[in-house]
Amino acid sequence: MRELLQTYVTRSAEGSPDAVALVLKGERITYSQLENITNQLARLLRDVGCRQGDRVCFLIPKSPLAIICLISILKADCIHVPLDGSSPASRIARIIQSCEPRLILASGPFGNLLEELSATDLLSRVGIGWVGTEPAPSGMVTKFTFGDAGGYSTEPMDYKNRVQSPSHILFTSGSTGIPKGVVITHSNVVSFVEWAISYFKLAPGDRISGHPPLHFDLSQFDIFGAFAVGAELYVVPPELNLLPNKMMDFIRTFELTQWFSVPSLLHYVAKFDGLKYGDFPYLRRILWCGETLATPALIYWMERLPHVTFTNLYGPTETTIASSYYTVPKCPVDEHAPIPIGRPCEGEDLLVLDDKLNRVPPGQIGDLYIRGVGLSPGYWRDAEKTASVFLPNPYGNGSDRIYKTGDLARVDEDNLVYFVGRSDSQIKCRGYRIELGEIETGLYTIDLVRECAVVAIPSEGFEGTTICCAYSSRQEGISTATLRSRLSQIVPSYMMPSRWLVLDELPKNSNGKIDRPKLREQFVTTSAPANRFTSVA
Numbered sequence: 001m002r003e004l005l006q007t008y009v010t011r012s013a014e015g016s017p018d019a020v021a022l023v024l025k026g027e028r029i030t031y032s033q034l035e036n037i038t039n040q041l042a043r044l045l046r047d048v049g050c051r052q053g054d055r056v057c058f059l060i061p062k063s064p065l066a067i068i069c070l071i072s073i074l075k076a077d078c079i080h081v082p083l084d085g086s087s088p089a090s091r092i093a094r095i096i097q098s099c100e101p102r103l104i105l106a107s108g109p110f111g112n113l114l115e116e117l118s119a120t121d122l123l124s125r126v127g128i129g130w131v132g133t134e135p136a137p138s139g140m141v142t143k144f145t146f147g148d149a150g151g152y153s154t155e156p157m158d159y160k161n162r163v164q165s166p167s168h169i170l171f172t173s174g175s176t177g178i179p180k181g182v183v184i185t186h187s188n189v190v191s192f193v194e195w196a197i198s199y200f201k202l203a204p205g206d207r208i209s210g211h212p213p214l215h216f217d218l219s220q221f222d223i224f225g226a227f228a229v230g231a232e233l234y235v236v237p238p239e240l241n242l243l244p245n246k247m248m249d250f251i252r253t254f255e256l257t258q259w260f261s262v263p264s265l266l267h268y269v270a271k272f273d274g275l276k277y278g279d280f281p282y283l284r285r286i287l288w289c290g291e292t293l294a295t296p297a298l299i300y301w302m303e304r305l306p307h308v309t310f311t312n313l314y315g316p317t318e319t320t321i322a323s324s325y326y327t328v329p330k331c332p333v334d335e336h337a338p339i340p341i342g343r344p345c346e347g348e349d350l351l352v353l354d355d356k357l358n359r360v361p362p363g364q365i366g367d368l369y370i371r372g373v374g375l376s377p378g379y380w381r382d383a384e385k386t387a388s389v390f391l392p393n394p395y396g397n398g399s400d401r402i403y404k405t406g407d408l409a410r411v412d413e414d415n416l417v418y419f420v421g422r423s424d425s426q427i428k429c430r431g432y433r434i435e436l437g438e439i440e441t442g443l444y445t446i447d448l449v450r451e452c453a454v455v456a457i458p459s460e461g462f463e464g465t466t467i468c469c470a471y472s473s474r475q476e477g478i479s480t481a482t483l484r485s486r487l488s489q490i491v492p493s494y495m496m497p498s499r500w501l502v503l504d505e506l507p508k509n510s511n512g513k514i515d516r517p518k519l520r521e522q523f524v525t526t527s528a529p530a531n532r533f534t535s536v537a
Contacts, residue, residue, distance in 0.1 A: 002163045002190050005224055006074040009035055010156055012230035016204065021227065022064040023254070024235040029064050031230065036154035038068055041131075042075035043152040045103065048127065048143050052077040052160045054102040055169065059083045059092075059110045060131065062238055065146075066214055067223060069105045069131060070168075077161045078102070080168045081181075082215040085109070087492040089116045095171045095179055096122060099380060103143070107132030115140065163187040169380050170217055172317055173426075173435040173495070181380030184217070188320040191373035193224050195346040199325070200258070200285060200311075206231035207254060207282070211261040213238070216431065217317045218289055222260060241265070244274040255282040262431025263293035270300040277304050289313035289322050290431035291465075292419065295335050302331040314341035314419065317433065318389070318403050320374035323348045324417060340416040341409070348372035350417050351402060352409050357394045360410075365420050368409035369402040376403075427456040429465045432494050436467070439497065442490035443471065448483060450474045451506050453514045454497060457524050468523045469497035470506055499523060 003011075009031065012019070017032035050056060056073045058080065060066040066082075073080040081099050083092055092113070096104070104126055106114055115137055117123055130136040131146040167186045171179040196202065208226045210233050212218040226233040234254050240247045248269065251259060266288060269275060286301065286308055293312065302310060313322035326342025344350050352366040353359060360366035371393055378386030393400035408420040425436040436454045443452045452471035459466040471483070480500045488496060501523065507515040 002187060002194075004074070004159060004161055004163060004165075004186050005167055005189055006038070006071050006157075006159075008224055008227040009038065009071055012227055016230050019204065019230050020232045021230075022067060022233050022235065024064050025237065027064055029068075034068065034071070035156075037149065038071040038075055039154050039157055040149040040152040041068065041072035041146075042157055044144060044149045045072060045076040045078065045129075047152075048103070048129070050076045050078050050102050053166070054078045055081050055099045056103045056105065057081040057083050057096065057099070057101045058105040059085055059113065060105065060107045061085065061109065062210075062214055062235060064235060065107060065131060067233075067235070070214065070223070073105075074161075074167060075157050075159070077159055077165075079166045082168070082170070082213075084213065084215045084492060085113065086494075088489050089113055090490055091179065091492065093117055093120070093122055095181070096126065098171070098179070098181055099169055101126055103127045103129050105129045105131050107146075108134070111137035111140065161186065163190065166377070168220075170215065170317055172433050173438045180382070180385065182317045183377050183380055184220075184317075184320055185377065188374050188376065189220050189224060191347055192321045192345065193221065193228055196221060196225055197228060199345075200287075202226075202229045202231060202258075204230040206257045208233050208258045209236055209251070209256055209260055210234060211236040211259070211265070212431070217321055218260065218262070218431070221321050244269045244272050248274050248279070251280055251283065256280070257282055257284045258287070259283065259285075260287040260289070262290040263288045263297070264291065264430045266293060266301060267297045270297040275301065275304045278307075279304060280308070283308050285309045285311065287311045287313055289315070290433075291428035293339060295332055295337055295339060298328065298339060299332055299335055302328070306331075312339050312341060315370070315374065316403075316405050316407075318376045319348075319370045319372075319405075320376065323370045323372065323374055324350055326416070338418055340412075340418045342416060344372065345374075348374055350409070351395075352411050352417065357391075362411050362413050365408050365410050367423060368405045368407040368417070368419075370405060371396070371400060371402045375401060427465050427467075429456070429467060430494055434467070434495055439467070439469070439487075439491055439495050442487055443469070443483075445490065446483065446486045448473050448475060448478050448486070451514075453506055453516055453519055455516050455520045455523065457520055466499060466523075467495070467497045468499040468501070468519070470501040470503055470519050470522075472503050472505055 013031040013035035019031050020028050021031045021034045022029040056078045058069045070080050127143040129144050130142045136142050163186045166183050169181045171181050174180040210222045311327045315323035324342045324344050326340045349371045351369040354366050389404045390401050393402045406424050410418050427434050439454045443449050450472045454469050456465045507518045509515045
């Protein structure tokens, strides 16, 4: 019988209590310490009213404390909902309204954000647990503090949840402007972790990076892949993301054996030539997921690290971490040759189908569908949206489902699958899945905007894709800086366009619709006069 995710911690604590579980800068937490404090905090959560299936949000900077809270929420038989503290209060409010949490665990710099949310009646039915070492903001009513957990037993817990129970909800960009909550079960994550342990040969001696933010699904593999085998998880400080030399020093200093991130960081390091030949002698594997890694960047890394294996993982949030893999057998010689997303992981299947759900012949492009053990039960409290993309499997039994990814793909003669592009307005930027429609929806709520269109163009920079906005304003003299400031209160920073084009009227096609291909071409090939075009770094 498969385990619940939190039992990985208990098993490793029983087998190697003094082994290091978590590291951040000078802070080290052993498995026995992690087991004990999460048992105590879980009992506290139950004591203040958390019951099986309750949602518990956490608004905590990425840290060992955040991971402690995540494990404790699972041990309380609840569903954890990580919140992105860099998002505007309005977006966080929509997530809280959607998931209706029993509690919000908070700490650090997010007290002001909670105070802003408290100015409405949004938090009137939600308790606040202040888990920071610093005092809670004055005037904030809290149910408990982190220190209160010390009075509870450290003994192992009993659980009502089963492997098919939800473990967490991840809110992703929605085209209507309302974030979508993807429900993920314990079984979804465990299935991938167990396959990955076997395929990558994870072991207690591994030192694993914890690079993605906790509201990003890739983080689940870092955490539970490490805890399942009793390895060390090294939390990567977020401030290193735009400092490639410091990030490389991080890998050297801690002698990491596994690095897992979105490709934008690998692109960034290659662009600034941040690697030495034969660098990272302890590193055994580099994994990437979330977007396409350009072949020239892969060649750069593979030439300098011949002792490392490189694996491309692919899978949207709705299919849990990754559904396919491709380990590059040797350094490519053709920098124009695409890297496949490969073959399905154990228990998964990739189907490339036409609009009638028939399989397309090798070499032809079709819509990519996924089936198998990683499929989410669906979107939180949105049966209509769930039914629109989680479809009955035309090649399976009545209970089997497939997920329409919105990606286009092709299969070669060796049954390797290649990602071709998107069939809608969704993009990947810095590994985040972004609906361009959500940005446009936000812009149209600003009274200064008469008309707008958001498009994306390829970029060689850190982000991988450049988000561009063309707009016309209702008033003369409205600056891009003003519009950016207003939009920053609506969408997260990673959704902010970095290039802007001010037009008297946006171009239209023969159907009277905004001509987005023409706008993309304009952003790629032209530079308008300085007073009409603003490029923001």
